[in-house]
Amino acid sequence: ETGVTQTPRHLVMGMTNKKSLKCEQHLGHNAMYWYKQSAKKPLELMFVYSLEERVENNSVPSRFSPECPNSSHLFLHLHTLQPEDSALYLCASSQDLGAGGDLDTEAFFGQGTRLTVV
Amino acid sequence: GQNIDQPTEMTATEGAIVQINCTYQTSGFNGLFWYQQHAGEAPTFLSYNVLDGLEEKGRFSSFLSRSKGYSYLLLKELQMKDSASYLCAVADSGAGSYQLTFGKGTKLSVIP
Numbered sequence: 001e002t003g004v005t006q007t008p009r010h011l012v013m014g015m016t017n018k019k020s021l022k023c024e025q026h027l028g029h030n031a032m033y034w035y036k037q038s039a040k041k042p043l044e045l046m047f048v049y050s051l052e053e054r055v056e057n058n059s060v061p062s063r064f065s066p067e068c069p070n071s072s073h074l075f076l077h078l079h080t081l082q083p084e085d086s087a088l089y090l091c092a093s094s095q096d097l098g099a100g101g102d103l104d105t106e107a108f109f110g111q112g113t114r115l116t117v118v
Numbered sequence: 119g120q121n122i123d124q125p126t127e128m129t130a131t132e133g134a135i136v137q138i139n140c141t142y143q144t145s146g147f148n149g150l151f152w153y154q155q156h157a158g159e160a161p162t163f164l165s166y167n168v169l170d171g172l173e174e175k176g177r178f179s180s181f182l183s184r185s186k187g188y189s190y191l192l193l194k195e196l197q198m199k200d201s202a203s204y205l206c207a208v209a210d211s212g213a214g215s216y217q218l219t220f221g222k223g224t225k226l227s228v229i230p
Contacts, residue, residue, distance in 0.1 A: 004160070042122070043161075043205065043220035090160065105209065106151065107218065109160035 003027040006091050006110035013081065014118055021076040021113045023091030031097040032074045033107065034066060037088040049074060050097040081117045088112045122221035124206050129227045130196055138191045138224045140206035149209040151218060152180055152191045156202045164191065164204075193226075201228045 004025045013019050025032065034046040048056035049068040063085075065077040074091055092107040121143045130136040142150070149168040153161040167173055167182035167189060179192040191204055203223040210219065 040222065042222045043207075045218070105149070105218075106163050106166065107161075109153075109162070111160045114158075 004091055004093055004108050004110035006089075006113050008113055009111060010114045010116075012116045012118060013078065015081060015083070017081075018077070018079040020078065021089055021091075021115075023074040023076075023110055025072055025074075025091075025093040025108070025110075027093060027095075027108060029093035029095050029108070030071060031094045032068060032071075033092040033094075034074065034076050035090040035092060035109075037090055037112070039087075043090065047076075048097070055097065078115075081115075083117050086116045088114050122206055122208055122219060124204075124221040124224045126222065127225045127227070129229060130193075132196055132198060132228055132230050134196050135192065135194050136196060136226065138193070138204050138206075138226065140189045140191070140221060142187050142189070142206070142208045142221075144187075144208055144210040146210055147184055147187075147208065150180075150182055150189050151207040151209070152178075152189075153205040153207060153220075154202050155205060155223065161205055196228050198228050198230070201226060 007022045030051050032049045036044045036046055045058050046060045047066040052068045052071055063080050067075040090112045091110040094105050094107050124140045151166050152164040154164050155161040164178055165173055165180035167180050170182055170184055172179055172181045177194045182189045203225045205223045206221040207218040
C-alpha cells in the first residue's frame with residue numbers, strides 16, 4: 001500500500017492522442033515530482049513542484065505538460081508523443097524540497113504508469 | 119554533473135550475504151539514498167547516509183565514504199523476496215537543483 005497513487009497503471013496511446021496521467025499523494029507532503037524510467041536507463045527527473053509552484057523543469061519537451069492544482073495532486077498532460085516516449089512514468093512526493101541533507105527529502109514513489117506510444 | 123556507477127546485475131544464493139557497490143562524483147555531496155524496486159512496482163526507500171560510516175537496519179546495512187565517493191548496500195541472510203533492482207541515488211547541493219540523481223540500478227537475483 002502506498003501513500004502515492006497513480007492512474008492509470010497502463011496506457012497505450014497513438015502519436016496524435018492527448019491523454020493525462022494523474023498522481024495523488026495522501027501524505028501531506030509539500031513537494032511532488034515526475035520521473036521517467038526507461039529500460040536500462042536511470043530514473044530521469046522531469047519536473048519538480050513545491051507548494052504547487054514549478055521549481056524545476058529538466059529540459060523536458062513541450063509535448064509533456066505538468067499541472068499541479070494543489071499540493072496533493074499532480075498531472076502530466078501528454079500530446080503528440082513519440083514512440084521513444086514509451087516508458088514507466090513515476091510520480092513521487094517528499095515532505096520538503098531540497099537536495100538531501102536530511103530525511104525530509106526522502107521520496108515516496110507511486111506505482112507508476114506504464115506508457116506505450118504506438 | 120554527476121556520474122553514478124553501480125553493477126548492472128548480480129546473483130547470490132539464498133541465505134548468503136551480498137554487497138552492492140555504488141560510486142559517485144558530485145560537486146556538492148548532500149546525501150545518498152538506496153531504494154529497492156521490485157519489477158513493476160514503485161521504488162521504496164531503504165536507507166540514507168550523509169555522514170561516513172555504516173548504518174544498520176535489520177538485514178540491510180549501508181556504508182558511506184565521502185572521501186572515496188563510495189557507498190555499498192549490504193544484504194544479509196538473503197531471501198528470495200530480495201530479488202529486485204537496487205537503486206543508488208545521490209543528492210548534490212552543488213548542482214543548485216533539488217533533485218536526486220539515480221544510478222541505473224543493480225538487478226539482484228537470489229537463487230535457491
